[in-house]
Amino acid sequence: MTAKIAYDDVEVGTELPAGTFPVTRAALVQYAGASGDFNPIHWNEKFAKAVGLPDVIAHGMFTMAEAIRVVTDWTGDPAAVVEYGVRFTKPVVVPNDDEGAVIEVSGKVAAKLDDRTVRVDLLATSGGQKVLGMSRAVVRLA
Numbered sequence: 184m185t186a187k188i189a190y191d192d193v194e195v196g197t198e199l200p201a202g203t204f205p206v207t208r209a210a211l212v213q214y215a216g217a218s219g220d221f222n223p224i225h226w227n228e229k230f231a232k233a234v235g236l237p238d239v240i241a242h243g244m245f246t247m248a249e250a251i252r253v254v255t256d257w258t259g260d261p262a263a264v265v266e267y268g269v270r271f272t273k274p275v276v277v278p279n280d281d282e283g284a285v286i287e288v289s290g291k292v293a294a295k296l297d298d299r300t301v302r303v304d305l306l307a308t309s310g311g312q313k314v315l316g317m318s319r320a321v322v323r324l325a
Contacts, residue, residue, distance in 0.1 A: 187259035190299040190324040199257045199290035199303065204249040206241050206275060206309075207283035214245045228279060240274035246286060246314060250307040253288045254320050265300065266321035275309045284309050299324050 208226065215221050220242055223230040231239045247269055255261040277284045286309050293304040305318040 184260045184262065186263040186322065186324045188257060188324050190295070190301070193292050193295070193301060193324065195292055195295060197292040199253050199292075201287065201289040202249075202253045202256065204252065204286045204288070205283055206245070206249070206277050206286060208239065208277055208279055210283070211239065211241060211245070211277060214242055218242065218244065220244070236274065236276075238276045238278055241277055241284070241286075243271050243274075246271075246275050246307065249286050250288045250305050250315055250318060251320060253290045253305060254303055254322060257290070258322055258324070263322050263324065264320050265323050267319070269305075269307075269318040270316040271314070272316040273309075273312045273314045275314050286314065293319070296321065 211225050215225055224240055225242055228239050251267055275284050275286060286307055288305055288307045290303045290305045292301050294302040300321050300323050303320045303322055307315040307318055
């Protein structure tokens with residue numbers, strides 16, 4: 184599979200379709216099972232608050248995975264992502280209610296690089312706060 188987006192069809196400033204990703208406590212338990220990360224800050228409200236957090240928080244890697252979906256959905260090929268990194272700035276707080284939290288992600292082509300690659304800068308927020316900083320992916324396009 185290759186990216187469905189052509190390098191020649193994008194410019195610096197091209198915006199990717201934004202994504203909105205719900206996060207529930209059930210999703211965190213499922214992620215813990217898949218990842219093996221059973222740290223109680225991700226599922227036990229009493230423990231999370233005892234260590235100074237406002238509530239249960241999403242796994243950092245879960246948040247990263249949701250954010251990169253904007254890029255992989257845009258390219259149509261997860262293998263097109265050749266580099267990806269973030270800084271964790273704020274946790275995604277997931278209340279124990281029927282709604283949970285929402286991660287909102289937007290992306291923009293920030294640079295056209297060599298070898299048919301582009302750098303995409305992502306903005307990920309939850310509850311009105313930026314949750315990932317320096318969120319960037321290098322993507323190889325068709």
